[in-house]
Amino acid sequence: xxxxxxxxxxxxxxxxxxxxxxxxxxxxxxxxxxxxxxxxxxxxxxxxxxxxxxxxxxxxxxxxxxxxxxxxxxxxxxxxxxxxxxxxxxxxxxxxxxxxxxxxxxxxxxxxxxxxxxxxxxxxxxxxxxxxxxxxxxxxxxxxxxxxxxxxxxxxxxxxxxxxxxxxxxxxxxxxxxxxxxxxxxxxxxxxxxxxxxxxxxxxxxxxxxxxxxxxxxxxxxxxxxxxxxxxxxxxxxxxxxxxxxxxxxxxxxxxxxxxxxxxxxxxxxxxxxxxxxxxxxxxxxxxxxxxxxxxxxxxxxxxxxxxxxxxxxxxxxxxxxxxxxxxxxxxxxxxxxxxxxxxxxxxxxxxxxxxxxxxxxxxxxxxxxxxxxxxxxxxxxxxxxxxxxxxxxxxxxxxxxxxxxxxxxxxxxxxxxxxxxxxxxxxxxxxxxxxxxxxxxxxxxxxxxxxxxxxxxxxxxxxxxxxxxxxxxxxxxxxxxxxxxxxxxxxxxxxxxxxxxxxxxxxxxxxxxxxxxxxxxxxxxxxxxxxxxxxxxxxxxxxxxxxxxxxxxxxxxxxxxxxxxxxxxxxxxxxxxxxxxxxxx
Numbered sequence: 356x357x358x359x360x361x362x363x364x365x366x367x368x369x370x371x372x373x374x375x376x377x378x379x380x381x382x383x384x385x386x387x388x389x390x391x392x393x394x395x396x397x398x399x400x401x402x403x404x405x406x407x408x409x410x411x412x413x414x415x416x417x418x419x420x421x422x423x424x425x426x427x428x429x430x431x432x433x434x435x436x437x438x439x440x441x442x443x444x445x446x447x448x449x450x451x452x453x454x455x456x457x458x459x460x461x462x463x464x465x466x467x468x469x470x471x472x473x474x475x476x477x478x479x480x481x482x483x484x485x486x487x488x489x490x491x492x493x494x495x496x497x498x499x500x501x502x503x504x505x506x507x508x509x510x511x512x513x514x515x516x517x518x519x520x521x522x523x524x525x526x527x528x529x530x531x532x533x534x535x536x537x538x539x540x541x542x543x544x545x546x547x548x549x550x551x552x553x554x555x556x557x558x559x560x561x562x563x564x565x566x567x568x569x570x571x572x573x574x575x576x577x578x579x580x581x582x583x584x585x586x587x588x589x590x591x592x593x594x595x596x597x598x599x600x601x602x603x604x605x606x607x608x609x610x611x612x613x614x615x616x617x618x619x620x621x622x623x624x625x626x627x628x629x630x631x632x633x634x635x636x637x638x639x640x641x642x643x644x645x646x647x648x649x650x651x652x653x654x655x656x657x658x659x660x661x662x663x664x665x666x667x668x669x670x671x672x673x674x675x676x677x678x679x680x681x682x683x684x685x686x687x688x689x690x691x692x693x694x695x696x697x698x699x700x701x702x703x704x705x706x707x708x709x710x711x712x713x714x715x716x717x718x719x720x721x722x723x724x725x726x727x728x729x730x731x732x733x734x735x736x737x738x739x740x741x742x743x744x745x746x747x748x749x750x751x752x753x754x755x756x757x758x759x760x761x762x763x764x765x766x767x768x769x770x771x772x773x774x775x776x777x778x779x780x781x782x783x784x785x786x787x788x789x790x791x792x793x794x795x796x797x798x799x800x801x802x803x804x805x806x807x808x809x810x811x812x813x814x815x816x817x818x819x820x821x822x823x824x825x826x827x828x829x830x831x832x833x834x835x836x837x838x839x840x841x842x843x844x845x846x847x848x849x850x851x852x853x854x855x856x857x858x859x860x861x862x863x864x865x866x867x868x869x870x871x872x873x874x875x876x877x878x879x880x881x882x883x884x885x886x887x888x889x890x891x892x893x894x895x896x897x898x899x900x901x902x903x904x905x906x907x908x909x910x911x912x913x914x915x916x917x918x919x920x921x922x923x924x925x926x927x928x929x930x931x932x933x934x935x936x937x938x939x940x941x
Contacts (some may be wrong), residue, residue, distance in 0.1 A: 419474065419478075422474065422475060422478040422479075423478070425478075426478055426479075426481070426482040426485075429461060429482050429486065430482065430485060430486065432457065433454060433457060433458075433486045433489075433490065436450055436453055436454050436457065437450070437454075437489075437490070437493065440498070447494065447498045447499075447500030448500055448501075450494075450500070451490065451491075451494040451498075451500050451501060454486065454487075454490040454494075455487070455490065455509060457486060458483050458484075458486040458487040458490065458513070459483070459513070459516060461479055461480075461482050461483035461486060462479075462480060462483040462513075462516065462517055462520065462529065462533065463520055464479050465477075465479035465480040465482075465483065465526070465528075465529050466520040466521050466523075466524065466526055466529050468526075469524075470524050470525070470526065473528065476526055476528050476529060477528045477532070480517075480526075480528055480529045480532040480533065481532060483532075483533075484532055484533070484536035487509075487513055487536065487540070488536065488540055491506055491509060491510070491540065491544075492543075492544075494506075495544070495548075496547065496548075503544070503548055503550040503553040503554065504553045506544060506553070507541065507544075507553040507554050507556060507557035508557075510537045510540055510541050510544075510557050510561075511537070511557050511560045511561060511564075513533060513536070513537050514533055514534050514536075514537035514538070514560075514561045514564060515560075515564055516533070517529055517530055517532070517533020517534060517537075518530050518533065518534065518564055518565070518568055518573075521533070522573065525573065527576070530568070530573070530577075531576060531577055534561060534564075534565055534577050534581060535577055535580065535581075537557075537561055538558065538561055538580070538581050538584055539584075541554045541557045541558050541561070541584075541588075542554070542558070542584050542588070545558075545588060545591075548607075549605050549606040549607060550607045551588070551591060551592045551595060551606065551607065551609055552592070552607070552609060552613050552617075554588065555585075555588045555589060555591075555592050555617050556617070558581075558584060558585045558588050559585060559589075559617065559620045559621065559624065561581060561585075562581050562582060562585045562621075562624055562625075563624050565577065565578055565581050566578070566624055566625065566627075566628035567628075569628060569632065570628060570631045570632055570636065578643060578647075579643050579647070582625070582643070582647045582650075585621065586621070586647075586650055586651070586654060589617050589618060589621050589654055589658070590654060590658075592609055592613070592614050592617050593614050593617075593618065593654070593658040593661060593662055595608075595609045595614075596609040596610070596611050596613070596614035596662050597661055597662055597664070611662050611663065614658065614662045615658075615659050615662055615663075618654060618655040618658040618659055618662075619655065619659075621651050621654060621655060622651045622652060622654075622655035624651075625644075625647050625648055625651040626648060626651065626652075628644075629644045629647075629648050632644070633701050633704075633705075634687065639700050639701060640700055640701050640704045645704060648708070652680075652712075656673045656676070656677060656715065659672070659673050660673055670719050670720075671719075671720070673719055674715075674716045674719030674720035675716070675720070677712045677713075677715040677716035677719065678712070678713065678716030678717075678720065680708075680712045681708070681709045681710070681711075681712030681713035681715075681716055682709070682713070683709075684705045684706070684708045684709035684712060685705075685706065685709035685713075687705050688701075688702050688703075688705035688706040688709060689702075689706070689740075689744060689746065689749075702748075703748060706748050706749075706752070710752050710755065713733070714759070717729055717730065723788060724787050724788040724791065726763065727760045727763055727764045727788040727791050727792050727795075728788075728791050730756045730757070730759050730760035730763075730792075730795065731756070731757070731760045731791050731792055731794060731795025731796070732795065733752075733753070733756040734753045734754070734756040734757035734760065734795045734796065734798075734799040734823075735753070735795055735798045735799050735802065736753075737749045737750065737752050737753035737756065737799075738750055738753045738799045738802040738803055738806075738823070739802060741753065741819075742802070742806045747809075747813055747815045747816040747819060748815060750803065750815075750816065750819040750820075750823075751815050751816075751818055751819040751822070753799050753803075753819065753823065754799075754818065754819040754820075754821070754822025754823045754826070755822065756795075757792075757795055757796045757799050757800075757822065757823055757826040758822050758825070758826055760791070760792040760795050760796070760826075761792045761793070761796055761826045761829065761830065763788075763792075764788040764789045764791065764792035765788065765789055766788075766789040766792045766793055766829070766830060766833050767829060767833070769789065769833050769836065769837065770829050770832050770833035770836055773833070773836035773837070773839070773840060773857060774832060774836055774857055774860065774861055774890065774894065775890060775893065775894065789833070792826075792830070793830035793833065793834060796823065796826035796827045796829075796830045797827045797830055797831075799823050799826075799827070800823040800824055800826065800827035801827075803819075803820065803823055804871075804875055804877075808875075808876065808877070817878070817879070820877060820878075820879045821879045821882070824868075824877070824879040824880060824883055825879075825883060828864055828867075828868055828883050828887070831864050831867070832860060832861065832864045832887075835860035835863065835864070836857060836860055839853060839856045839857055839860060840853075842856075843856075852903070852904055852906075852907045853903075854894070854898045854899045854902055854903040854907065854911070855899060855903050855904075855907035855908070855910045855911045855914075857894065857898070858891055858894050858895060858898075858899055858911045858914060858915065859910075859911075859914055861887055861890055861891040861894055862891055862914050862915065862917075862918045864887055865883075865884050865885075865887035865888045865891060865918060865922070866884075866918065866921070866922075866925070868880045868881075868883045868884035868887060869881075869884040869921070869922055869925030869926050870925060872884060872925065872926055873925055873926075881926045884922060884925065884926055885922070885926065888918060888919070888922055891915060891918065892915070895911055895912070895915055899911045
């Protein structure tokens with residue numbers, strides 16, 4: 356006897372019956388409306404495309420002889436125009452105009468070709484370039500129908516049209532061939548005619564067009580080629596502008612204002628493109644943009660000063676430009692980019708440009724004590740800014756500024772000469788800059804110590820701590836060395852005891868570094884403690900033993916022995932103390 360179905364099985368059966376009725380009704384509706392099964396059609400189309408793909412490739416390759424034949428017929432028509440012009444049947448201006456229209460017609464034909472026919476697009480675009488090149492070459496150099504400015508204008512028109520008409524169907528081949536043909540023809544005319552200004556302007560216009568396309572995500576492949584040729588053209592223009600008029604007879608003279616305008620245009624094009632792509636469009640900065648922005652800035656700043664022969668006004672203008680640009684890069688990086696976690700490369704790039712530009716500006720605008728004062732102030736300010744923002748890169752920049760101030764001021768040289776060289780050395784006339792640098796290094800490192808240890812120490816933070824710590828400790832050593840030098844120069848009989856006193860300075864600073872490590876648990880203090888101990892070892896063997904008084908030698912050996920006994924204890928790793936509130940966590 357069969358058992359009665361359970362309520363669950365009964366409900367399941369009713370649900371299946373209702374689904375079948377719904378499917379039947381939908382099928383009836385699709386049949387009446389003429390709607391086919393989309394999924395089946397999609398699968399069938401995909402299978403058909405996959406099956407026909409190799410066949411299409413063979414068919415397109417089989418069309419190559421025909422495409423080549425059509426291209427040759429097109430070139431024959433271009434040579435027919437040349438024959439009419441050469442025989443006098445057409446005026447040179449008319450012949451050139453007809454040839455240009457004919458070349459542009461082939462370019463338009465290539466752009467209107469379906470994107471699936473890639474080989475056809477490529478051959479037609481190449482035909483257009485092959486028509487244009489000989490046409491302009493003979494029109495300018497043989498028939499003298501057009502001058503350099505007109506030739507450059509035609510090339511810019513050709514490149515601009517290639518970029519414009521290829522936009523709709525994203526024909527990369529049309530844009531690539533058009534821009535490269537225009538660029539190489541401009542370079543060829545520049546070298547052949549020695550008329551630099553028209554073709555440099557043409558190259559700058561082409562670079563601007565290509566960068567505008569890049570900002571809209573089109574045609575990125577040829578950017579580096581166009582940029583490289585444009586850089587070389589501006590460099591050659593700068594070189595010719597620095598020569599006396601008439602010294603290079605084969606070249607058309609270049610005015611200094613023209614050269615400076617070209618340099619400014621180069622900088623403006625590539626800086627604007629980089630800023631639009633990274634700030635407005637939100638793209639990550641590329642290796643090309645890093646390299647080209649650096650090259651453009653270098654060519655622009657160096658070129659302007661070179662063309663002006665180092666005139667104070669040119670140096671002032673270049674320095675102000677670098678300074679304002681550096682400040683802008685810092686503002687952009689920390690005000691905008693630090694909130695975009697996925698664009699850390701942009702943040703580091705803009706901050707690095709800010710550092711380089713500020714250093715360039717300080718080198719151009721300031722000298723001596725004023726430059727050291729600026730760097731010392733920046734070192735202190737950037738430690739504070741890094742602590743407030745939590746950005747380790749700011750602290751690294753602080754370490755760089757402090758190290759440069761210590762080096763340029765003569766502080767490092769004084770310490771090296773006194774402690775590792777031939778004996779005591781007085782501060783001399785450079786004392787103000789030295790003590791400003793020392794104050795900057797000590798205050799910067801003091802503020803870093805007050806910030807506490809980060810939860811995760813990165814390589815950037817360790818490098819920043821090492822630079823600031825080394826500057827601070829070597830500043831202390833230099834101050835002690837200068838004090839010993841002053842005493843040795845004034846006290847009778849003191850020079851024989853000076854080596855031992857200098858050893859005492861090294862030992863005292865090394866011990867201070869060891870005590871600092873024991874208190875703050877910072878690895879850079881441990882490294883510096885042992886490095887200073889190594890310097891004291893060198894000092895005893897190469898200065899104290901050969902030159903010092905016997906009693907001074909005894910003093911040095913006792914001091915050095917105590918240092919060797921206590922240094923392992925001072926630098927022994929212990930449990931770090933509690934991180935103070937508000938310490939950096941990044």
